[in-house]
Amino acid sequence: MGNTKFHSDQKYIEALLKNDTVILSEIYDKFAPKVVGYIKNNSGDESRAQDIIQETLITIYKQAKEKGLQLTCPFDAYFFLLCKRKWLNELKKHSNNQVTINEEIVSIDDESVRFVEETEIFNAKHELFKEMFDQLGKACKELLKATFTIKSMEEVALKLGQSYGYVRKKKSLCIGQLTKLVQNTPKFNKIKNLL
Amino acid sequence: MTPEEKYELFDRFCSNELSATEKETLTKLIRENESIAKELKLYQELNSHLDTRFTSEKEEEALENNLKAIGNSHFNRKATTKETKMIRMPAWAYAAAASVAIIFGVYFFGQSSPTYNDFANIPELSITERGNTEKNSKNAEYAFNSKDYAEAEKHLLILLSKDKNNTEYQFYYGLSLLEQDKYVATTRVFEKLYQGNSGYKYKALWFEALNQLKQKKYDQCAALLKNIPEDAEDYLRAQELLKKM
Incomplete structure (x- = not known):
């Protein structure tokens, strides 16, 4: 991955690292509606969507900060998939009943999935490291x-x-x-x- | 090797402080013992995790607060738009709203960039009343007051050729040029007048400012307006124009 050319959407990763309000607002304007739509269709509401979006952005920031995340895929699919999976995990955690998931058809290529998995592993480790540190x-x-x-x-x-x-x-x-x-x-x- | 020694070696490895011999020892250790290799890998990862975590704690907090603010403004804005959509208006209300919008639009449009025509109030020329029977005076007056400024210019020029220090002729000659958009010539005439001490001093300054306004040279216009004193006839208009610019 290291030698591949970055995607132009790397600017969103840089914005997180620089805390650049203008581009961060662009993330909300461009990418939030799809996430909100998905979460609302799957037992959630706008306020939960806002939390999921914020948590996902913080995770991406942490990975970028510690591991130097360099995107070679579009931010759109990567971000949406991360939010979606995070939401599904929340639903599983808090509900004993089987949740019906209205699957959306989103074209997601292998590259995006690979990035999503990497971020998820990073996040899981990060959480675990924090938990163990407290012990x-x-x-x-x-x-x-x-x-x-x-x-x-x-x-x-x-x-x-x-x-x-x-x-x-x-x-x-x-x-x-x-x-x-x-x-x-x-x-x-x-x-x-x-x- | 005791665990203490092992972790000290790991620590020095993470800080890039190993001597050549120590490096050799560690490489040998890793090669021969897979569990030590795994442990070093995790140790290194934890070291880097702790480093980033504690170094960027404040930065992360700032980002979190900013995202919260951006999120709040994004979602509130959306909520407001949604509420607006829910209000049903009768058809006439749309027409009324449209009219109001147009009125406001025109008002603000006019206000946002003041124009020459909003402010230029060309005075009448009356130079024949004092028993002046000079043909050019009558012609100049007639042409000027009927807004035939090219004609007025000609007659005023003849009058000036006979009485070149007459500031009244000079002033109206300047106005005739200004109305024909002869900007440079206008400036030449008004400049001479406002640098002098005649009764037309500040009138000339005011119209020279309008000359600049007509050319959309707002900075120059404002600079001239600021020189119009409070007791001048056009002071209030000048202040009004300054405010609008």
């Missing part, structure tokens, strides 16, 4: 937050009243512990199977 001890959480916010390990050591060597060692142990926590959860294997 760490208080000391680890504070130390990791400080090291990644402050960047300079010397400053972190000073702030926590510890030696540089200790802070450095503790940081690697805390991430090691987090790695184990993630590896040992069944959810992680589920995500891995999606790959």
